Amino acid sequence: MSASRGSIRWLFLLLAVLGLWVAYRYWDLGQWLTLERLKASRDTLLGLYADQPVQTALTFFGIYVLAAALSFPGASILTLAGGAMFGWAMGLLLVSFASSVGALLAFWVSRYMLRDFIQQRFGKLLQPINEGLAKDGTFYLLTLRLVPVFPFWLINLLMGLTTLGARKFYVVSQIGMLVGTAVYVNAGTQLAAIDSAGDVLSPGLIASLALLGIFPVIAKFIISAFQKRKLYARWPRPARFDRNLVVIGAGAGGLVSAYIGAAVKAKVTLIEGHKMGGDCLNYGCVPSKALIRSAKAVKQLRKAEAYGLRGAHGTVDFAAVMQRVHQVIQDVEPHDSVERYTGLGVEVLQGHARITSPWTVEVALADGSKQTLTTRNIVIAAGASPFVPPIPGLKDAGFLTSDTVWGLKELPKRLVVLGGGPIGSELAQSFARLGSEVTQVEMAPRIMVREDPEVSDLVAASLRADGVSILTGHQAVRVDVADGEKRLIVKHGGAELAVPFDELLCAVGRSPRVTGYGLEELGIPLTPRKTIETNAYLQTLYPNIYAVGDVAGPFQFTHTAAHQAWYAAVNALFGRFKRFKADYSVIPWATFTDPEVARVGLSESEAREKGIPFEITKYGIDDLDRAIADGTAHGFVKVLTVPGKDKILGVTIVGEHAGDLLAEYVLAMKHGLGLNKILSTIHTYPTLSEANKYAAGEWKRAHAPQRVLAWLERFHAWERA
Ligand SMILES: Cc1cc2nc3c(=O)[nH]c(=O)nc-3n(C[C@H](O)[C@H](O)[C@H](O)COP(=O)(O)OP(=O)(O)OC[C@H]3O[C@@H](n4cnc5c(N)ncnc54)[C@H](O)[C@@H]3O)c2cc1C
Numbered sequence: 001m002s003a004s005r006g007s008i009r010w011l012f013l014l015l016a017v018l019g020l021w022v023a024y025r026y027w028d029l030g031q032w033l034t035l036e037r038l039k040a041s042r043d044t045l046l047g048l049y050a051d052q053p054v055q056t057a058l059t060f061f062g063i064y065v066l067a068a069a070l071s072f073p074g075a076s077i078l079t080l081a082g083g084a085m086f087g088w089a090m091g092l093l094l095v096s097f098a099s100s101v102g103a104l105l106a107f108w109v110s111r112y113m114l115r116d117f118i119q120q121r122f123g124k125l126l127q128p129i130n131e132g133l134a135k136d137g138t139f140y141l142l143t144l145r146l147v148p149v150f151p152f153w154l155i156n157l158l159m160g161l162t163t164l165g166a167r168k169f170y171v172v173s174q175i176g177m178l179v180g181t182a183v184y185v186n187a188g189t190q191l192a193a194i195d196s197a198g199d200v201l202s203p204g205l206i207a208s209l210a211l212l213g214i215f216p217v218i219a220k221f222i223i224s225a226f227q228k229r230k231l232y233a234r235w236p237r238p239a240r241f242d243r244n245l246v247v248i249g250a251g252a253g254g255l256v257s258a259y260i261g262a263a264v265k266a267k268v269t270l271i272e273g274h275k276m277g278g279d280c281l282n283y284g285c286v287p288s289k290a291l292i293r294s295a296k297a298v299k300q301l302r303k304a305e306a307y308g309l310r311g312a313h314g315t316v317d318f319a320a321v322m323q324r325v326h327q328v329i330q331d332v333e334p335h336d337s338v339e340r341y342t343g344l345g346v347e348v349l350q351g352h353a354r355i356t357s358p359w360t361v362e363v364a365l366a367d368g369s370k371q372t373l374t375t376r377n378i379v380i381a382a383g384a385s386p387f388v389p390p391i392p393g394l395k396d397a398g399f400l401t402s403d404t405v406w407g408l409k410e411l412p413k414r415l416v417v418l419g420g421g422p423i424g425s426e427l428a429q430s431f432a433r434l435g436s437e438v439t440q441v442e443m444a445p446r447i448m449v450r451e452d453p454e455v456s457d458l459v460a461a462s463l464r465a466d467g468v469s470i471l472t473g474h475q476a477v478r479v480d481v482a483d484g485e486k487r488l489i490v491k492h493g494g495a496e497l498a499v500p501f502d503e504l505l506c507a508v509g510r511s512p513r514v515t516g517y518g519l520e521e522l523g524i525p526l527t528p529r530k531t532i533e534t535n536a537y538l539q540t541l542y543p544n545i546y547a548v549g550d551v552a553g554p555f556q557f558t559h560t561a562a563h564q565a566w567y568a569a570v571n572a573l574f575g576r577f578k579r580f581k582a583d584y585s586v587i588p589w590a591t592f593t594d595p596e597v598a599r600v601g602l603s604e605s606e607a608r609e610k611g612i613p614f615e616i617t618k619y620g621i622d623d624l625d626r627a628i629a630d631g632t633a634h635g636f637v638k639v640l641t642v643p644g645k646d647k648i649l650g651v652t653i654v655g656e657h658a659g660d661l662l663a664e665y666v667l668a669m670k671h672g673l674g675l676n677k678i679l680s681t682i683h684t685y686p687t688l689s690e691a692n693k694y695a696a697g698e699w700k701r702a703h704a705p706q707r708v709l710a711w712l713e714r715f716h717a718w719e720r721a
Contacts, residue, residue, distance in 0.1 A: 017109060020070050038081055042191055045085045057086065061098045068102020069109065071153035075099065076184060083188020091185040092178075099181065100174040103156045107169055110160025118161045120642070127585075130163045131536065137164045138172050145176025152177075231542065235357040238374040243267045245572055246361045246375040248353040248517065251278020252558040253381030253549025255336055256565035262345035266573050269373055270346050271353040271363055277336035279383050279402075279550075280558045281329060287406050288426055290328035292592050294321045295433035299466070299594070306631060316434050318411035325406060355380075355518030358542045377544045377572035380532060381561065382517065384510035384550035389418075393479035397486045400505045402427075412436050412503035416488050418476055419507035420447030422591040425459060427505060429593050432467045439469045439499050441490055446472050448591065451652065452603050458635065458654050459593050471499070479504070512551045529553060536581040538568045546572055557589055586670045590659030595635045598662035601650030601669055602640055614640040614649055617675075617702065619695035621655040626686035632656040637695040639665075639675065646674030646699065657688055664692045675699045 049056045064078050079099070082091035119126060133140060141159065144150045159169055245261040247254045250272035261268035275282045304312035334340060338348045351365040355378060363371045386401035388394070400408070402423060413436065417428040420442030432438040440447065440463070446456040447463075447470060460470055474490040474497070481487070487498040512531045519526075524540050525533045531553035538546045546568035549561030567582045588600040607614045619637045627633040635655025641648055651665040668678060679696035683689050 017070065017113075035077060035080070038077055038084065039191055042084055045081065049085050057090070057094060060085065061094055064095065064098035065102040065105065068099055068152070068156070069105030071106050071157060073153075075152050079181060079184040080188035080191065083185035084191045085188075088182075088186055088189050091188060092182055095181050095185055096174060096178060099152070099177060100170055103152065103173050103177075104166065104170045106153060106156035107160040107166065110157040111166075115161050119163075126162070131581075133162050133164045137162075137168060141169065141172045142176045145173055146179065228543065232358060235359070238359055241359065241374045241376045243269050243347075243373055243375040245269075245377050245379065245569065246271065246353075246373055247379045247381060248355075248361070249273075249278060249381035249383055249549070249551075250276045250336065250341075250348070251381060251383045251549060251561065252280050253383070253551075253561035253565045253568075254278070254379065255341070256562040257379040257381060257546075257548060257569045258341060258346045259344060260566055260569035261573060262341075264573060265345075268346050269349060269375070270341060271349045271351060271361070273350075273352040276338060276341075276348075277333060278381075281332055281336055283403050283406060285558055286329055286332050287325045288402075288423070288430075289592060290325040291321065291430045292426060292594075294324060295430035296594060298433050298435075303631070316411065318434065319409060321434065322406070322408060353517055355522060355545070358522065358544055377546065379565070379568050379572060380519075380540070380545065380547040380551060381549045381565070382513040382551045384512045384556060386506060387509040387511045388506050389476070389508055391476050391478060394504070394506075397479040397481065397504070400503055402507065402510075405505055408503075412501075414501045414503075415439075416441060416499055416501040416504045417507060418488075418504060419509070420444060420449065420470070420472065421507065421509070422448070422593075424505075424507035425463065425591060425593050427507060428468050429463050429466055431505075432463070437469075438467065439471060439501070441474050441476055441488065441499070442470070442472045443475045444472065448597065450603075451591075451597055451599065452605050452638075455597055455603075455652060455654055458595065459591075459597060462593065462595060471497075510550060510556055512553065514551065527553070537571045537575065537579050538564055538582055539571070543575075544572070554584075555587060555589075557587075560587060586666060588662055588666045590662065592659065595632075595655045596653075596658035598653045598658040599651065600662055600666050601648065603650060603652055604638070604640060607640055607649065612649065613643050615643050615699075615702075616640060617695055617699040619691060619698050621688075621691050624688065624691050624694065626688050626690065627656065629686065630656065637661075637691050639695050639699065641675065641699065644703075646676045646696075646703075647672075648674065653691070655688070655691070661688055661692060664689065 045056075060082065064075075064082070066072075067078060068075060079095050082095040085091065086094060141155075141164070144155050244266035245257070245268045247258045247261070247268065247270045250258075250270055254270060254272070255277075258268050258270040272278075277286075280286060298314070298316060301312055301314050304310075338350070341348050349363050349365065349371070351363045351371075354362045354364070356362045356372070358378075359374055359376070361373045361375060361378060363373065365371060386403055388399070388401065405427070411434055412431070415428075415431050415436040415438045417424050417431070417438060417440045420440060424440060424442070425447055428438050428440040442449075446453060446460065448456045448459050460472075463470060471490060471492070474492045476488055477491050477496070478489045479486065480489060482498070485500045486502070486504070487500045488504060490497050490499060512526075514526055514530060514532060519532065522542065522545075524542070524545070527533045532540055532547040532551055534540055534547050534552050538548055538552065540547055548564035548568045550556045552564065564582055567580050571579050586600060588598065590596055590598040602610075602612065602614070604614075604616060617639045621627050621635040621637065622633040624633065627635075632655070635653070635658065637655075638652045639648060640650040648665060648669050651662065651669075653661050653665075655661070664678065667673070675696040678692055679700055681693065683693045
């Protein structure tokens with residue numbers, strides 16, 4: 001409905017603009033906009049102005065605005081006419097406002113008619129331009145406006161296609177065009193001396209205006225060089241550097257930064273204050289996935305009869321489960337070990353690092369000694385730690401976090417999990433399967449709130465089936481002890497409810513580690529989300545200090561930390577030749593609940609919120625042969641595409657091994673492959689990966705060419721006759 005109304009408006013506008021252009025050509029209105037005609041009519045125009053000054057000025061203003069808005073040629077002649085008729089001051093006033101208002105209208109016409117189409121079609125290519133304009137739009141536009149060799153109408157139309165704000169466009173245009181307008185209006189006052197519009201601009205004047213045009217750019221360059229100098233001035237610069245790169249933190253972000261540095265033969269030192277491998281190996285991905293595997297085995301054992309197995313049973317030996325978790329950590333440890341990285345050519349120091357200047361890092365080594373390293377570049381990969389909300393009574397009662405839960409020796413009988421995000425949901429389900437009575441408390445109206453509501457519903461139903469009691473819309477207000485029993489008091493709709501527990505696991509988010517290692521002393525600013533502020537190249541305030549991973553955000557995943565690490569290391573070591581902006585265009589993630597939830601690109605809710613047009617194709621995994629054979633026939637593949645096209649905007653998969661299945665769509669999105677390409681790819685039968693192909697098949701069916709099919713039906717009937 002709204003789309004068709006939009007198309008009608010668009011058509012109407014297009015016809016109006018076309019009509020005016022045809023009228024311009026038909027009546028040859030351009031003949032009035034020549035220098036000869038202007039010179040010949042000068043006395044008549046002056047007479048008109050003398051007789052009816054206000055009407056003449058207003059009519060001139062209106063004609064100028066219309067000509068500029070419709071991008072008619074002849075703006076320079078009209079400007080000369082302004083000078084000739086109204087004199088320098090009045091002419092400048094009229095032309096300056098008329099040209100700016102006309103430019104704004106042309107900008108709007110281009111924006112209204114073409115921008116969405118252009119941005120949708122070439123959005124990826126235009127992204128750097130949009131980002132550049134968002135950051136330095138004023139400088140770019142001012143330069144284009146100051147140098148009158150760039151056609152006035154072209155700038156209006158092109159800027160309309162970008163994301164530049166209309167107000168900024170107007171103000172900068174008016175200021176930027178003022179000098180050129182003044183020159184032309186002044187020439188108009190001496191009309192008799194001019195033989196062609198080109199005479200107005202001598203080569204010398206063009207050169208001066210060009211210099212004026214590039215002045216903002218030069219000024220910006222000088223200011224930034226000056227600021228950089230000032231920024232570094234208070235720190236003594238070492239005469240020479242011992243290292244090319246010092247990396248703080250040996251989690252995913254730090255390890256990959258160091259690896260890349262060493263691979264390209266830079267001298268790299270990696271400093272870790274605690275455990276090699278960081279949070280992912282020691283407290284995060286690895287132990288949680290090991291625990292999830294044990295919990296899944298328990299679940300499968302309980303379902304054994306459904307697979308025709310009688311008498312299969314088992315009891316959970318929690319200590320053994322946790323022992324396995326730690327064994328898994330130990331088995332993965334060599335990948336991130338000091339030995340491995342030393343072998344790769346990285347110097348690894350174990351101790352607490354502190355940045356003492358943009359070029360020096362002091363390390364408090366484990367043996368109590370201190371070492372100061374000089375380096376050209378620093379990568380901060382200090383990670384994040386569990387956020388503990390200031391709930392009265394919580395600290396006194398004691399609580400677990402993802403840092404401490406792996407130290408549990410006994411299975412908690414009653415466990416409260418605070419938080420309905422991925423970590424809370426994964427752990428709530430695992431502990432419930434292992435035998436704890438789990439209550440999951442979430443303030444938001446649903447768990448897994450970043451995903452679509454139907455995803456939350458499926459996961460919540462599965463958690464409930466495993467025995468988790470989910471309290472959404474419940475706010476934790478305090479912890480107290482009654483009759484020797486610890487209780488979490490939650491509030492819901494004005495009423496309070498007490499949830500007794502033996503252990504409480506806090507999983508309400510993770511705070512970047514930003515204190516105690518020099519950021520404050522160097523004045524490195526943080527974002528409102530308390531991550532280290534970086535630019536698109538991952539540089540902090542000091543261009544030779546980079547930040548990656550959880551400490552930099554905006555994501556908190558192992559694979560995004562590793563992804564950023566490549567950019568930081570390459571920019572640090574080779575940035576003086578070529579820098580790369582971190583590419584966040586295709587970021588996948590997964591939550592390893594059962595069923596798993598995996599996503600890349602837009603969800604349906606996000607597309608709606610952002611007003612991005614989309615089509616939805618959904619394939620139910622309950623229909624998939626392999627899932628039926630496995631007894632895991634649940635979940636779906638949901639694909640968002642550009643309307644009428646097979647271009648993928650986002651994919652959500654819920655089901656067994658959703659995290660693995662997603663890889664095909666991540667590859668497709670990254671390399672611009674559409675659903676037709678997925679459909680024409682052979683997928684092994686019977687595998688879960690066929691779900692991806694069947695989703696593409698659903699899309700194809702919905703877009704089958706009905707008219708061609710009707711003709712084919714007739715053709716086959718004719719063949720049978
Ligand atoms: C329970 C849980 C499950 C998770 N599951 C997943 C998952 O399935 N998939 C996924 O992608 N992500 C998962 N994550 C998130 C993932 O662990 C993090 O995104 C990832 O570890 C971030 O890596 P990083 O390099 O930024 O930081 P970290 O891994 O935290 O490493 C930072 C390191 O820096 C060290 N350090 C800090 N300051 C200093 C200093 N001054 N001197 C020396 N050393 C210092 C720290 O000791 C730490 O070892 C999970 C997290 C948790 C808690």
